[in-house]
């Protein structure tokens with residue numbers, strides 16, 4: 325059987341959803357011959373490949389690099405999963421949206437000017453540090469998303485349920501306690 | 507500087523970063539820079555929230571060491587309330603922190619770094635990861651996965667969740683250790699000790715075959731900082747700050763964490779969202795210091811538990827004065843896992859962890875509170891200013907990885923200088939440069955209270971901006 329090509333990506337999030345993925349623990353060993361992780365922060369492939377079956381997306385869309393990557397992912401992936409509350413609702417990273425227009429400047433001002441003793445400057449080296457978007461966005465506001473996996477992070481059981489259904493060739497359906505946020 | 511090589515993104519580290527290598531006209535490495543490319547803005551958007559919400563919000567800075575943030579934040583809350591928390595609560599917080607050290611260090615060693623020294627630097631990128639280890643040695647992979655799981659289970663047993671437990675609060679903790687939880691941890695300990703022994707054997711073989719890496723992967727003088735107990739014993743949650751230099755001499759000791767600003771300054775670099783703290787009395791950039799396992803073992807006189815103390819003696823022999831090679835962070839990490847297991851074992855016989863007196867209560871008694879705790883990667887500071895209602899007016903966070911920023915830059919330059927020659931870009935060389943970063947186990951979601959990801963893209967750029975050579979990895 326052709327192994328399922330899985331990717332996991334990390335946009336503006338805290339890595340907690342990825343930690344929860346690793347909390348699949350020995351299940352990872354058990355499914356190692358059914359899946360192929362073709363792109364992930366825990367692997368070394370640097371270019372998002374073509375023909376990915378399922379991509380788990382952690383994090384909100386916060387900056388120009390995130391935005392460029394998410395469009396590339398959409399074009400190269402069959403099923404996108406908003407993986408965790410940051411991807412689903414923009415969650416904690418979107419707390420800066422409360423400051424309205426100019427929020428990006430005000431958060432940068434606090435971190436790099438007010439809270440610095442030497443060389444206070446807002447990092448903006450061209451082509452290196454990406455510009456922050458004016459508003460932090462959940463993934464589905466930028467591209468079409470097929471599935472949502474809520475939780476902060478989604479517990480490993482919930483990820484297992486989803487992957488299990490995908491591996492069995494079903495369209496995943498989460499119900500009851502599997503649908504909680506937070 | 508005529509050329510710049512970019513590694514983008516750096517992978518198998520917990521976060522997103524790029525590396526630039528600047529070449530001179532002769533094709534030698536002139537300098538290197540490590541860039542962190544994302545930013546979320548916690549220090550600003552937490553303002554106006556009640557301080558009691560902070561342990562829940564700030565742990566969302568980082569899912570790898572949420573426990574560190576939640577504990578440092580709770581401690582800052584203790585300071586705002588001006589209470590000393592019940593002894594059981596302190597022990598329980600410590601137990602959770604020990605669990606976190608085990609899970610985080612196991613992740614760094616088995617999942618992220620071992621693919622390099624187990625499978626080899628030149629293994630194709632597609633299999634140079636934890637799944638490559640599963641394929642090469644399923645038993646070892648399983649053992650490593652289960653050691654991490656053990657740490658995660660301790661966190662879950664106490665806090666009901668593995669990632670982001672809503673458990674530590676200003677004044678104490680919400681629940682104690684149940685008899686079932688105690689039994690479960692006790693039963694798992696022998697296996698955890700056995701896996702640690704396997705890791706030590708593996709590491710000692712690695713040290714024999716990796717003399718060159720020990721020499722050049724971040725081997726330079728710097729200061730070291732960490733928390734220590736009053737008698738100089740290794741600390742992870744509590745205690746005061748100690749700074750030592752590379753000869754091993756103490757240059758500042760028993761510094762109250764609330765006075766960190768007298769010792770630590772923060773500097774900004776235009777090309778990174780990661781700030782660079784430095785030792786203020788020496789100024790920038792001479793005040794370069796390192797934190798984390800290597801630093802903690804350098805500043806500590808003993809671990810305080812027998813098995814880890816025996817290893818610490820061997821470790822200290824690797825340096826004249828301090829141990830200065832960052833490649834030895836891996837070794838230090840294993841010694842800390844061992845110490846944590848021994849401390850966890852001790853706690854299993856302590857009835858106080860089942861006490862129901864877990865929380866001190868008080869109003870706002872102090873308008874500023876600083877909380878510090880050792881995160882797996884180094885000392886973490888949360889500094890809050892509040893109004894009379896306990897709403898936040900100011901937040902300053904100094905995270906572990908930032909404090910290693912200057913050292914990471916030096917490490918990358920040192921490795922690149924050795925391996926990058928002429929106009930040729932070799933994949934294996936680049937992986938070594940990246941491993942230099944992996945030694946620090948940087949947690950970049952923390953470091954910028956921030957995180958983007960793009961392909962590996964290396965460019966050699968001429969002074970006029972023309973691309974001379976280019977490679978993509980994928």
Ligand code: SF4
Nearest residue numbers: 337338340408409410
């Ligand atoms: S959903 Fe929660 S766990 Fe996942 S990245 Fe966001 S803050 Fe972290």
